[in-house]
Amino acid sequence: MTLTADDLRERTRKLLDEHDTADRSAFLQARFDAGLAWVHFPEGLGGLDAPRALQSVVDAELAAAGAPDNDPRRIGIGLGMAAPTILRFGNDAQRRRYLRPLWIGEEVWCQLFSEPGAGSDLAALGTRAVRDGDEWVVTGQKVWTSSAHTARFAILVTRTDPDVPKHQGMTYFICDMHAPGVEVRPLRQITGEAEFNEVFLTGVRIPDANRLGEVGEGWKVAQTTLMNERVAIGGHAIPREGGMIGIAAKLWRERPELRTPELHDRLLRLWVRSEGVRLAGTRLRQQLAAGSPGPEGSGMKLAFSTLNQEISGLELELLGEEGLRYDDWTMRRPDKVDFTGREAGYRYLRAKGNSIEGGTSEILRNIISERVLGLPSEPRVDKDVAWKDLPR
Numbered sequence: 001m002t003l004t005a006d007d008l009r010e011r012t013r014k015l016l017d018e019h020d021t022a023d024r025s026a027f028l029q030a031r032f033d034a035g036l037a038w039v040h041f042p043e044g045l046g047g048l049d050a051p052r053a054l055q056s057v058v059d060a061e062l063a064a065a066g067a068p069d070n071d072p073r074r075i076g077i078g079l080g081m082a083a084p085t086i087l088r089f090g091n092d093a094q095r096r097r098y099l100r101p102l103w104i105g106e107e108v109w110c111q112l113f114s115e116p117g118a119g120s121d122l123a124a125l126g127t128r129a130v131r132d133g134d135e136w137v138v139t140g141q142k143v144w145t146s147s148a149h150t151a152r153f154a155i156l157v158t159r160t161d162p163d164v165p166k167h168q169g170m171t172y173f174i175c176d177m178h179a180p181g182v183e184v185r186p187l188r189q190i191t192g193e194a195e196f197n198e199v200f201l202t203g204v205r206i207p208d209a210n211r212l213g214e215v216g217e218g219w220k221v222a223q224t225t226l227m228n229e230r231v232a233i234g235g236h237a238i239p240r241e242g243g244m245i246g247i248a249a250k251l252w253r254e255r256p257e258l259r260t261p262e263l264h265d266r267l268l269r270l271w272v273r274s275e276g277v278r279l280a281g282t283r284l285r286q287q288l289a290a291g292s293p294g295p296e297g298s299g300m301k302l303a304f305s306t307l308n309q310e311i312s313g314l315e316l317e318l319l320g321e322e323g324l325r326y327d328d329w330t331m332r333r334p335d336k337v338d339f340t341g342r343e344a345g346y347r348y349l350r351a352k353g354n355s356i357e358g359g360t361s362e363i364l365r366n367i368i369s370e371r372v373l374g375l376p377s378e379p380r381v382d383k384d385v386a387w388k389d390l391p392r
Contacts, residue, residue: 002050002051003039003048003050003051003054004054008036008039008048008054008057009057009061011034011035011036011048011058012058012062013061014034015031016061016065018030021065021067021068024068025104027068028068028070028103028105029100029104031062032100032103032104035050036048036058037103038103039051039054039055039058040052040054041087041099045087045099045100046099046100046103052285053285070105071105073337074105074108074335074336075102075103075105075108076336077108077110077151078103078107078108079102079103081109081111081225081228081229082098082102082111082225083099083102084224084225084228085155085172085212085221085228086098086099086102086174087099088224089212089213089224090212093209094174094209094210094212098153098174107152107153108147108152108335109151109153109154110145110146110147110148110151110153110154110177111145111146111155111225111229112127112142112145112156112157112175112199112201113125113142113155113157113225114142114143115127115141115142116141116143117392119143120360120362120363122222123167123219124166124387125140125158125159125170126140126159127139127140127141127156127157127158127159127201128140128159128162129158129159129171129173130160131160131208132205134207135205135206135208136158136160136171136205136206136207136211137203137205138156138181138201138205138206139201139202139203140159140201141199141200141201142199143187143196143199144187144198144356145196145198146196146197146357147335148184148197148199149184149186149194149197149333150333150335151177152176152177153176154174154177155172155173155174155175155225156172156173156174156175157171157172157173157218157219157221157222158170158171158172158218159387160215160216160218161216161387162386162387162388163386163387163388164216164386164387165382165383165384165385165386165387166382166387166390167219168216168219170216170219170222171211171213171215171216172211172212172213172217172218172221172222173210173211173212174206174210174212175201175204175206175210176210179205180203180204180205181202181203181204182199182201182204183199183200183201183202184197184199185197186333188331189350189353190352191349191350192328192329192330192331193332193333193334195333195336227297229358229359238278238281240275240278241271241274242278243274243308243339244274244307244311244312244315244339244347244351245271245274245307245311247311247315247340247347248267248270248311248314248315248318249267251315251319252264252267252318258318258319258320259318263314263317266314267314270310270311270314273307274311277300277304280303281300284296298359298364298367298368298371298372299368301358301364302361302364302365305354305355305361308351309351309352312347312348312351313348315344315347315348316344316345316348319344322344323344323345323348324345325343325345326343326345326346327342327343327345337350366378
């Protein structure tokens with residue numbers, strides 16, 4: 001039986017009637033068990049095998065009732081990247097072990113992908129995993145890891161066969177961030193905070209039961225993660241004048257003494273672009289309802305990055321000398337990024353990272369040109385060369 005919007009409303013209202021929203025943890029557990037966490041997931045895993053588009057029906061009912069959410073900004077990597085990867089490539093035991101505490105927010109996740117020598121070219125990564133019976137021994141270094149200091153688990157890509165070309169010799173694991181040999185060090189950013197980290201893995205033992213996908217197919221699994229990551233960053237639902245453009249428009253309306261004709265023109269252009277991107281995001285989410293994310297998510301993430309940087313720059317120019325003030329450069333390790341809760345200077349500085357995190361803008365332009373526009377790809381001289389023979 002195919003569930004309808006009315007069916008979902010009825011189930012959501014029943015959830016609200018039977019469970020106290022004041023007990024946040026208990027309510028979130030009940031919501032997951034009722035299949036109203038992500039309705040397109042299978043029954044028993046937080047879903048109802050319902051059309052993905054119906055999630056908005058559930059969310060609207062819960063928001064109107066003032067029900068607590070699972071703080072998606074804090075657990076975004078788990079929700080947007082780990083969960084869809086585990087759903088597609090995990091076995092039944094892995095799905096049942098990880099998805100419920102991940103969605104509820106009991107266990108935070110991070111992403112161990114980029115390395116000092118393998119960022120934009122992820123397939124060049126060198127973190128080694130060597131099999132030892134029913135375990136793998138992992139040694140290497142990862143970098144730019146958001147939330148590693150709060151994470152319980154990580155999605156990890158490693159090199160398991162150096163004798164084949166770089167895309168073929170990778171294997172994907174779930175890594176316990178509390179395991180012996182895992183060391184997390186903060187990376188202080190231009191904002192003064194250290195939400196990023198570098199992670200050192202020294203002889204970390206990972207059970208083969210924590211492997212996602214087949215040995216040597218880590219690149220295939222990682223592609224699922226990366227496509228979902230870009231949709232999660234650039235394709236989230238926001239209302240008209242939501243996000244950064246809303247902050248700039250509010251400032252324009254409330255501070256007429258700051259206005260100039262040139263800034264007025266720029267604000268209007270950015271407002272129109274923001275609205276176009278918002279509507280494109282709605283279309284992308286409709287496409288997702290019919291299947292898995294594709295390269296279009298790269299376009300959304302690229303647009304998100306450039307708009308954030310331009311809008312934060314406009315806000316700073318509007319404020320003039322006021323925009324140069326910075327309230328607090330204290331070294332802290334936050335558990336989430338807060339663009340709206342800080343001042344303009346913070347937004348301007350933090351937005352600089354948008355064109356790096358989640359895929360650099362340069363790489364995303366390559367993906368769009370090749371996979372969306374069908375343009376010729378760049379020459380790749382290392383395509384058939386064993387990873388161990390690549391120059392470093």
